[in-house]
Amino acid sequence: xxxxxxxxxxxxxxxxxxxxxxxxxxxxxxxxxxxxxxxxxxxxxxxxxxxxxxxxxxxxxxxxxxxxxxxxxxxxxxxxxxxxxxxxxxxxxxxxxxxxxxxxxxxxxxxxxxxxxxxxxxxxxxxxxxxxxxxxxxxxxxxxxxxxxxxxxxxxxxxxxxxxxxxxxxxxxxxxxxxxxxxxxxxxxxxxxxxxxxxxxxxxxxxxxxxxxxxxxxxxxxxxxxxxxxxxxxxxxxxxxxxxxxxxxxxxxxxxxxxxxxxxxxxxxxxxxxxxxxxxxxxxxxxxxxxxxxxxxxxxxxxxxxxxxxxxxxxxxxxxxxxxxxxxxxxxxxxxxxxxxxxxxxxxxxxxxxxxxxxxxxxxxxxxxxxxxxxxxxxxxxxxxxxxxxxxxxxxxxxxxxxxxxxxxxxxxxxxxxxxxxxxxxxxxxxxxxxxxxxxxxxxxxxxxxxxxxxxxxxxxxxxxxxxxxxxxxxxxxxxxxxxxxxxxxxxxxxxxxxxxxxxxxxxxxxxxxxxxxxxxxxxxxxxxxxxxxxxxxxxxxxxxxxxxxxxxxx
Amino acid sequence: xxxxxxxxxxxxxxxxxxxxxxxxxxxxxxxxxxxxxxxxxxxxxxxxxxxxxxxxxxxxxxxxxxxxxxxxxxxxxxxxxxxxxxxxxxxxxxxxxxxxxxxxxxxxxxxxxxxxxxxxxxxxxxxxxxxxxxxxxxxxxxxxxxxxxxxxxxxxxxxxxxxxxxxxxxxxxxxxxxxxxxxxxxxxxxxxxxxxxxxxxxxxxxxxxxxxxxxxxxxxxxxxxxxxxxxxxxxxxxxxxxxxxxxxxxxxxxxxxxxxxxxx
Numbered sequence: 012x013x014x015x016x017x018x019x020x021x022x023x024x025x026x027x028x029x030x031x032x033x034x035x036x037x038x039x040x041x042x043x044x045x046x047x048x049x050x051x052x053x054x055x056x057x058x059x060x061x062x063x064x065x066x067x068x069x070x071x072x073x074x075x076x077x078x079x080x081x082x083x084x085x086x087x088x089x090x091x092x093x094x095x096x097x098x099x100x101x102x103x104x105x106x107x108x109x110x111x112x113x114x115x116x117x118x119x120x121x122x123x124x125x126x127x128x129x130x131x132x133x134x135x136x137x138x139x140x141x142x143x144x145x146x147x148x149x150x151x152x153x154x155x156x157x158x159x160x161x162x163x164x165x166x167x168x169x170x171x172x173x174x175x176x177x178x179x180x181x182x183x184x185x186x187x188x189x190x191x192x193x194x195x196x197x198x199x200x201x202x203x204x205x206x207x208x209x210x211x212x213x214x215x216x217x218x219x220x221x222x223x224x225x226x227x228x229x230x231x232x233x234x235x236x237x238x239x240x241x242x243x244x245x246x247x248x249x250x251x252x253x254x255x256x257x258x259x260x261x262x263x264x265x266x267x268x269x270x271x272x273x274x275x276x277x278x279x280x281x282x283x284x285x286x287x288x289x290x291x292x293x294x295x296x297x298x299x300x301x302x303x304x305x306x307x308x309x310x311x312x313x314x315x316x317x318x319x320x321x322x323x324x325x326x327x328x329x330x331x332x333x334x335x336x337x338x339x340x341x342x343x344x345x346x347x348x349x350x351x352x353x354x355x356x357x358x359x360x361x362x363x364x365x366x367x368x369x370x371x372x373x374x375x376x377x378x379x380x381x382x383x384x385x386x387x388x389x390x391x392x393x394x395x396x397x398x399x400x401x402x403x404x405x406x407x408x409x410x411x412x413x414x415x416x417x418x419x420x421x422x423x424x425x426x427x428x429x430x431x432x433x434x435x436x437x438x439x440x441x442x443x444x445x446x447x448x449x450x451x452x453x454x455x456x457x458x459x460x461x462x463x464x465x466x467x468x469x470x471x472x473x474x475x476x477x478x479x480x481x482x483x484x485x486x487x488x489x490x491x492x493x494x495x496x497x498x499x500x501x502x503x504x505x506x507x508x509x510x511x512x513x514x515x516x517x518x519x520x521x522x523x524x525x526x527x528x529x530x531x532x533x534x535x536x537x538x539x540x541x542x543x544x545x546x547x548x549x550x551x552x553x554x555x556x557x558x559x560x561x562x563x564x565x566x
Numbered sequence: 567x568x569x570x571x572x573x574x575x576x577x578x579x580x581x582x583x584x585x586x587x588x589x590x591x592x593x594x595x596x597x598x599x600x601x602x603x604x605x606x607x608x609x610x611x612x613x614x615x616x617x618x619x620x621x622x623x624x625x626x627x628x629x630x631x632x633x634x635x636x637x638x639x640x641x642x643x644x645x646x647x648x649x650x651x652x653x654x655x656x657x658x659x660x661x662x663x664x665x666x667x668x669x670x671x672x673x674x675x676x677x678x679x680x681x682x683x684x685x686x687x688x689x690x691x692x693x694x695x696x697x698x699x700x701x702x703x704x705x706x707x708x709x710x711x712x713x714x715x716x717x718x719x720x721x722x723x724x725x726x727x728x729x730x731x732x733x734x735x736x737x738x739x740x741x742x743x744x745x746x747x748x749x750x751x752x753x754x755x756x757x758x759x760x761x762x763x764x765x766x767x768x769x770x771x772x773x774x775x776x777x778x779x780x781x782x783x784x785x786x787x788x789x790x791x792x793x794x795x796x797x798x799x800x801x802x803x804x805x806x807x808x809x810x811x812x813x814x815x816x817x818x819x820x821x822x823x824x825x826x827x828x829x830x
Binding site: 324432 | 670715721730733736742783792794806811813819826
């Protein structure tokens with residue numbers, strides 16, 4: 012199979028005359044074509060090119076998990092009762108027989124124990140949800156580290172970010188629906204979080220729960236969000252996201268023949284569509300296998316929600332873990348009374364920190380665009396090493412997130428590694444504060460080291476490991492030159508210079524300009540330019556080494 | 567089917583019944599064996615002087631360094647006056663005593679004494695000063711009300727031991743252990759004597775019938791594994807999250823790499 016090049020300036024070809032013979036398929040196709048004129052769309056869309064790299068499929072995994080979620084979720088709505096009316100359980104799970112619980116819990120138990128296939132569908136739904144958000148997360152990391160969010164795709168990054176937040180909201184509302192002990196504990200934490208906000212907290216909590224926690228409204232309200240509002244938003248944003256992908260065309264890694272003006276890969280029809288269609292079933296299969304063999308959210312163990320008991324090891328699903336972890340990391344005593352109000356900084360600080368983290372993710376493309384001052388379109392992806400500062404920022408962010416995440420499982424780490432929980436928390440606190448800096452510096456150094464290595468390879472070729480003794484008795488290692496394809500990959504990247512601080516039209520230097528110059532300097536002071544043509548030609552045989560080029564200090 | 571010869575049938579219709587019967591006899595027999603040993607311990611509650619003397623010797627040799635020659639306690643171990651036979655049976659029967667090393671909490675080891683020796687020491691400690699006795703067999707059959715037991719467990723025990731009895735962390739390196747595989751006697755005695763950081767649930771708190779119900783519940787969830795499949799340690803969302811990242815996403819990524827691999 013050869014790959015195809017899609018040109019930005021390609022014109023759709025003239026429609027092929029429709030043949031009037033060819034049996035049922037052709038007849039059906041004609042019938043539909045005559046009434047919808049859809050062939051133009053199919054053809055245009057079918058000729059879209061999708062480059063081949065495994066990491067480009069992460070978004071698809073998210074999409075397919077979402078389809079699985081919609082399918083199984085619809086099934087669950089047929090049987091789930093979103094009501095907190097008290098009933099007495101009389102199903103087949105013995106240890107809950109005769110227990111008073113809400114209809115929500117009762118119907119979930121009914122789905123799990125007395126409905127044919129119900130438990131499997133429930134487990135598929137939940138595993139698919141976990142996979143959905145994990146795939147989104149990994150997809151975002153891929154897009155971040157390859158710089159795929161740069162112009163013209165900044166808005167699509169924001170849409171993707173909104174999808175991530177919506178997915179978390181979907182997950183959390185779903186987790187709360189069965190009204191079991193675990194979900195009730197989770198809601199209680201959210202309630203505490205809300206109530207900890209100064210002035211407005213109590214009001215918002217009462218508004219949300221329709222009175223004092225837990226009330227009898229919350230399941231019904233979350234249900235509306237979970238099956239109506241949030242999915243509608245998710246579908247709308249997914250559609251928009253995909254439209255943008257088609258409009259912008261897909262990005263690609265640098266390689267022979269690949270330019271900012273073309274996309275090299277397979278056309279969607281037939282190869283890519285076949286692969287993608289098959290891939291949907293593979294993803295579905297993986298989820299179904301997990302659901303068939305591994306219990307998820309065994310609500311029958313948790314029992315119905317009752318505000319008094321709390322189980323050891325109560326945790327949210329993984330995607331809310333970072334919020335739970337942030338709460339756990341705050342040292343005790345950050346609460347005081349001032350102006351007749353209790354100021355719960357143990358809650359305000361983590362809430363603000365989390366919002367700041369999410370906000371930083373959302374606006375990053377704009378910040379980077381502003382700092383680089385780069386207004387051009389980018390369709391060729393960066394190798395992470397070639398954008399050391401961005402990669403280092405990303406690594407710092409991941410490290411911070413991972414620390415919050417680890418904190419959410421501090422008790423499990425304590426019991427399983429026989430540590431004291433206080434010790435675990437202290438270590439994670441240090442990790443959350445120092446880890447990001449460490450990750451930043453290490454990553455940046457590693458990136459620059461790798462760039463140096465690439466530079467060497469371009470100039471002198473690979474170390475072949477073959478040692479040759481020269482007639483004079485000298486030993487040298489033979490270097491193999493890089494081939495053309497490899498050279499494209501190594502050479503095709505850009506180097507930015509820090510912005511020079513120049514007075515604007517009015518002859519002034521504003522504070523914003525200063526900040527920008529300083530940030531630009533921070534971004535680009537350490538860089539390694541790809542070797543020039545002259546260097547490359549001269550390089551073979553000479554002993555010039557790639558050096559870190561230090562930008563002139565600014566400001 | 568019916569026309570086929572008898573021999574061709576892979577299983578006689580009665581085979582299932584016979585299998586079940588054999589299964590019942592084997593488990594029942596095993597159970598009888600097991601409970602007969604515990605009955606033996608229970609009997610030593612009102613034990614002969616001979617057993618007490620035997621217990622005294624064992625105690626002096628293995629326990630007195632820490633608990634004192636006459637149970638008065640030392641710097642290395644608390645006084646055992648009034649702890650009763652139940653505490654000794656629990657501590658020695660679960661392998662916590664004799665304690666091996668100082669730590670946040672006396673760790674479980676394989677029990678070092680036979681049931682007879684344990685019973686003898688229990689009898690000896692009980693003979694010095696009375697305390698909670700080894701529980702009566704009739705509370706240990708796991709035949710009570712699992713529903714009541716489940717509710718009591720969630721209210722009284724789950725905050726330390728986790729709803730599914732999977733265990734949980736306490737402060738300063740102490741922890742509430744997993745409850746799978748603990749003998750009914752030991753569950754009862756743990757509630758009765760409150761080992762170390764566990765509170766005492768005396769008979770006014772939880773009646774012996776309540777304790778029986780809790781045992782019933784714990785045994786029910788132990789003997790009826792999750793209908794949803796493997797339980798991932800009953801650890802809840804953390805285990806589920808790790809699983810989906812490592813195995814779920816891992817499998818999917820392997821598939822992606824495979825799908826996009828260059829075919830040559």
